[in-house]
Amino acid sequence: MPPPSAARTGALPLAGAVAGGGALALESVVNGRLGEHAGPVAAAAWSNTLSLGVAAAAACVLSGLRPAFTALLAALRSRALRPWHCLGGVAGGSMVLTQALTAAALGPASYTLALVSGQTLCGVAMDHLGLGPGAPRRATARRLAGGLLAVCAVALPVLATRDADRTLALAVLPFLAGCALSWQMAVNGRVDEAAGKHPYPAVLLSFAAGTALMAAAVAALAVFSRLDRPRPGPPWHYTGGLLGCVVVLTAVLTVRRIGVLAAGLGMITGQVLGALALDALTGEAASHQAPAAAGAALLIGAAVLAAPSGTRPGPLAPEAADGPLGRRGN
Known part of the structure; x- marks a missing residue:
C-alpha cells in the first residue's frame, strides 16, 4: 500500500484532470453553439486564435521563458x-x-461519449509505447481493466439512444478526435519535459499549430467554396478559446505526473460529469441521462484503476524500450 504522501501526490493531478475534462465538456458546447451561427470552420478558427492570443499575452507576465525555449531548441x-x-x-x-x-447535433453527452472512447482506446497505446514523457508505462492488467471498463462505460449510453444509427454515424469524427487528443497529450508532455517542465512552450506551440491549421482551412474554404456569413450570437459563444487554454494547460501539467492514460481517464470522467450537467441545463431527455449517469460512475472506477498508485511503473525491458516507437529519440 503506498504511503499517504504518495497517494496525495497522485490524487491532486487526477483531480486536476477531472476539472480539465469539465472545462472540455463546456468548450464543446460553446464551440458547437458558435458553429451554428458562425459556421464550423470560422468558429474553430476563432477559438484557436483566441487561445493563441491568450497564450502569447501570458509571455508578458511569466518568468523562466528564455531557459525553457533554450532547452527546447537544444532538445530539437x-x-x-x-x-x-x-x-x-x-x-x-x-x-x-x-x-x-457535430457537438450541437449530437448534444453534450453523446459528443463527449464519442470523444472519450477514442481517448481511452488510444491512451493505453500512448503510455505503453512511451510516446508521452518519462519511461513507458506498461499496459498492466490493472490498466487494461481500467481501459476496458471505460469502453463499457461509453457503450451504455450510446446503445440506449433512440436513434443509435444516426448517433454512431455522427460520432465518427469526435471518436477520431479523441484518438488525436490522446496523441496531443503525449507529444505536448514530451515538449513540456524537453523545456525543463515549463508548460508554456508546449501550450504556445499547441495553439500556434492549431491556429495555422484553421487558417489554412479558412483560406481553402474561401478559395474553393464560400465562407458562411456569421449571424449574431450571445457573447458567451465566443469564449471557447479561453476554455481551450484551461484544457491544454491542465493536460500538460497532469500528463507529466500520472501518464497519458490516467490523465486521459481523469479528463474523461470530468467530461462525462460535465456533459451530464450540461444535458440537464440544455433540456436533454431524462431517459437519456440515466444510462449516461451509469456510464459516468463506471468511468470514475476506470480512472481509479488506471491511475498510478503513487510510484511510476518500472521501465520496459531494454529490448522493448528501444523499439521503433519506444526509443526516446523518436
Whole structure:
C-alpha cells in the first residue's frame, strides 16, 4: 500500500484532470453553439486564435521563458525531441473543428461519449509505447481493466439512444478526435519535459499549430467554396478559446505526473460529469441521462484503476524500450 504522501501526490493531478475534462465538456458546447451561427470552420478558427492570443499575452507576465525555449531548441538540435512532437496543436485544432461540426447535433453527452472512447482506446497505446514523457508505462492488467471498463462505460449510453444509427454515424469524427487528443497529450508532455517542465512552450506551440491549421482551412474554404456569413450570437459563444487554454494547460501539467492514460481517464470522467450537467441545463431527455449517469460512475472506477498508485511503473525491458516507437529519440 503506498504511503499517504504518495497517494496525495497522485490524487491532486487526477483531480486536476477531472476539472480539465469539465472545462472540455463546456468548450464543446460553446464551440458547437458558435458553429451554428458562425459556421464550423470560422468558429474553430476563432477559438484557436483566441487561445493563441491568450497564450502569447501570458509571455508578458511569466518568468523562466528564455531557459525553457533554450532547452527546447537544444532538445530539437540533439534529436532527443523531433519536430513532429511540436505539432500537437494540429490534433487540438481538429478536435475544435469537430466540436463546431457535430457537438450541437449530437448534444453534450453523446459528443463527449464519442470523444472519450477514442481517448481511452488510444491512451493505453500512448503510455505503453512511451510516446508521452518519462519511461513507458506498461499496459498492466490493472490498466487494461481500467481501459476496458471505460469502453463499457461509453457503450451504455450510446446503445440506449433512440436513434443509435444516426448517433454512431455522427460520432465518427469526435471518436477520431479523441484518438488525436490522446496523441496531443503525449507529444505536448514530451515538449513540456524537453523545456525543463515549463508548460508554456508546449501550450504556445499547441495553439500556434492549431491556429495555422484553421487558417489554412479558412483560406481553402474561401478559395474553393464560400465562407458562411456569421449571424449574431450571445457573447458567451465566443469564449471557447479561453476554455481551450484551461484544457491544454491542465493536460500538460497532469500528463507529466500520472501518464497519458490516467490523465486521459481523469479528463474523461470530468467530461462525462460535465456533459451530464450540461444535458440537464440544455433540456436533454431524462431517459437519456440515466444510462449516461451509469456510464459516468463506471468511468470514475476506470480512472481509479488506471491511475498510478503513487510510484511510476518500472521501465520496459531494454529490448522493448528501444523499439521503433519506444526509443526516446523518436
